Amino acid sequence: MDAVMKGLSLLIGAYCAMVWRVTAALPMTGILLLARGAAWPARPVMILHVKRGAVTAISAIGYFYGLTKLPMAEGIALSFISPLVALYCSSVLLGEKIGMHTILASLLGLAGVGVLIAGRLTGSVDRAAVGGGLAILGAATVYGYGLTLLRRQAQAAGPVEITFFQNATTLLWLLPLAPWLAPFPALSHWPMIVLGAVLAQASVFLLAWAYGRAEAKTLIPVEYTAFVWSAIFGALIFGEALTTTVLAGAALIVTGCLIAAFSKAAEPMAAEVSL
Structure with a gap:
């Protein structure tokens, strides 16, 4: 999906690509929702949907824009800080315990980001x-x-409800600027738009199913398989080279996240980081 959206963003822009991807996805997920006879969500659940739509709108556009400026492997390596952020958010919002291992993990993650940034600031700065x-x-x-x-x-x-309302609320957040930034795409772009929509819905559905059955810190390590795929697709589709700097930075970030995710330490809350 990242490779498809990078190609589409290079053609029509990240904002435009995202607007039309969620537009294409709405009828797909809407049909599934109607087939299940789902009721309208309760107010607290709807608020969650609206918040996640805002998060998706902001993070997706920023990420896909970044991918148009960077090789895919480097972009995905930088994005690996998100599980570390999730661990801290899980502590505050979900009551999942974190301890000193998370501090070490965060330092390793920041070191990895520093390596990646240093690689970009060496020599002629792009x-x-x-x-x-x-x-x-x-x-x-x-x-x-x-x-x-x-x-x-x-x-x-359920996963179907989450997937539908993520599209619907994301589109609502994006619509205000759409008349100026998201003109109707050429017919030649629609196969990529539909493919991106299908892949995105499959990923959201699977993530929703998984996160409904396990703690965030248990599932976080799975995120790192994306680095392998991004390197493969980046090389095959965009001819991108994988540098030692990117490998080193990604290794530090992933190591930090794995330490935090697999930690079985149970320090008392008073000893943990204040957020």
């Missing part, structure tokens, strides 16, 4: 790439909070 990297870091931070919202959603609603 300002567009630096801007893309900052966009992805911002998007990843917002997405980390979104992972926590997804956990809460999954406890209150």
Whole structure:
């Protein structure tokens, strides 16, 4: 999905690509929702849907914009800070315990981000790439909070409902600027738009199903398989090279996140980081 959306964003822009992707996805998920005879969500659940729509709108546009400026593997490596953000958010919002291991994990994650940034600032500085990297870091931070919202959603609603309302509320957040930034795409772009919509819905559905059955910290390590796929698709589709700097930075971030995710430490709350 990332590869499809990067290609589409290069053609028509990240904002436009996102608007029309969620537009294409609405009837797909709407039919599934109607077939299940789902009732309108209760107010607290609807508020969760609306919040997640805002998170999706901001993080997706920032991420896909960043991918147009960076190789896919580097972009996904930077986005790996989102699980660390999710761990802290899970502590505050979900009551999941974190301790000193999370502090170590955060330091390793920041070191990894530092390696990636240093690689971009070495020699001739590509300002567009630096801007893309900052966009992805911002998007990843917002997405980390979104992972926590997804956990809460999954406890209150089914995957089909979550998927439909994520599209609907994301589109509502994006619509105000659509008349100026999202003109109707050419017919030649629609196969990619529909493919991106199908892949996105499949991923949201599977994530919602998973987060409804396990704690966020248990599922977080699965996020890192994306690095392998991004490197493969980046090389095959966009001819992108994988550098040692990206590998080193990604390794530090992933190591930090795995330490936090698999930690079995149970320090008392008073000893944990204040957020």
